[in-house]
Amino acid sequence: MSWPAFFIWLCLTLLLGFGTNIVNQQTNEVRREVERLTEVKELNSEKLQILEVQWVHLTNPEFIRELTEENFDRLWMVPGTNLDYGSIEDLPYYKESQKDENQ
């Protein structure tokens, strides 16, 4: 093998080694980043889960009923029933439109 060919091979080998080293460093960085993100994700999933459970606990129908009872004097909130359904004739705009049509 001639010297130029040997030199080219040598350069390629060095380049390959250098490139491999860079890829290795990048891989390690990405791995560390993934580990960090995984930890953050786990932590956030855990927080989210806790918040979801807290939200359901604070908005559960039984709790809301107790709150409406406690604040009845202030809010006058009563459960909805069949009597709360209205007729379309009860709507103000409907009455007005009927008047307009009659005129």
Added chain:
Amino acid sequence: MVSWTGIRKKYFGMDPVSTRSFRLKFLVFFILLAFVAVGIRMAYFAIDPGQNSTLNRTDNLNKVFNRGDILDRNGVLLASNLPAYSIYAHPKEIEKDKIDDFLDALEAIEPPIRFDRDREKQRLLSDKNFVWIHKRISPDQSQQVNKITIKGIYTGEREVRVYPNGRLAAHVLGGTTFGEEHVNKAEIVGVAGVEKYFNDLLNNNDSGRTNLELSIDIRVQQILTEMLDLGIKRFGAKGGSAVLMNVHTGEIISLVSLPDFDPNRRAEFITTDTKNHNPLFNMVTQGIYELGSTFKIFSAAMALDKNYYKRDSIISTLPIQVRGKEFKDYRNHTEMTVMEAVARSKNTAAIRMALDVGTEAQRKFLMDLGFGTKSGIQLQESSSPLVPSQKQWTNLTLATVSFGHGMSITPLHLASAYAILVNGGYKVYPTLLRANGIEEGERVISPKTSRDVVSLLLNVVENGTARDTRIKGYLVGGKTGTSEKVGPSGEYLEDKNFVIFASVFSGKEPNYSLVIMLDEASAGDGSDYERQAGSTVVPLTGEIIARLGPVLGVIPENQLPEAITLASK
């Protein structure tokens, strides 16, 4: 000395110069090989960086929470997991004179950790290698425990099951316990309800967590629980149950059994008390009862379906003898239409209709309604009906079964049967899972009979024993029933009964069946009349449907044309 060069010269005839050239070529060949190998590997990563890579860590992302959530039909969380900790000790490592200091510190933790001081002290003084001190403390409490610097005391991470709605839907959800336990991990195992039935599915996280979507609507569940509780208190009942079903899909929208329990603390409700209701007992799926007059609609339905009678056919309500035993009604021994006989709940009319149909057909009809087997609900806590054998099914059995005695079923069986009668006549199977659409089962009665049955049930509320269920806007149909309790020696107890009202709503094409039952309810001083369904469970059902209707989106009948017009605009 033997050298490689010597060997090459001796055996291959190569001179030193060609040997050097060969060495160089050999070296270049291996460098080239290494270059190609590394190049291929790099190209491999460039094409698919995720494959076989150590970077692929998604399998560990949810390592804290493994068991799937349980959701209601609208996606509201019914059961989930939270991080928690256990406290454990290695007694052999503990300095015995510091045990009291540890227990003092444990007692000072806020919020307090419940434990038996004397018992724990004895356990810590023992020579055991390992003891659990508490299996379920919060992260806050765990931090406080970690500040107690005594050798031999440790905390370990785990997940715990929580039910943020407390007691609501307790009998549906059931509860969990810890299965295989390690200091840093504890398996959660369902012990009752859907937690037990779907345990493997909920714990299967091969392809991520599997959540369970139920047919239950937690808003409806709350209303039904609140109103049933109100009814129990108002009528001094010992307990009660309610089940609401979609008649087309068999979906259970709500299932309540009172008294109930908190699934977060299920173990505390285990009792050996046999005098009062066991809160863990599910009256809807486990309790089997003779459901009395609610069965008379079955006698009418099969007689109409087999064309023995029409709604306005005249039928006698005079006393009748069957195999030497006389049956008669309380009053009105005369003739009336089938419609009136059902509305006034006449035993003798039910017997006559069943006799015309015959024992074999009656038995087959009731089996077709699902009374021969368990309801098929996804709960381990479900009972088989108590049904007479084919041999026992004589005309006398036919007579008693025609008005709801001599055969015991669960309230869930009754709700399913009413669903079949009013949904057009096809079979539905009760389910706790959200359905994706209507799947018509095999036909049990004709669509015409189904329409006739709805009109019979509407007439019971309009003109019969359930008039107090009438509410503005909703057309409710139903049939009352009163069932005397059975004493310890098998005799009927005249002053103790269950009252039942099986209803369907709203209108001529009802979408829901609702069965409500109260145990020993009385509207007043406990007289016979005030212990009947008409005085107790009937008005309660009216109030319940008035509350449930708007939540279920049931448009009042008198609003229907306008509502449709509004929607179509």
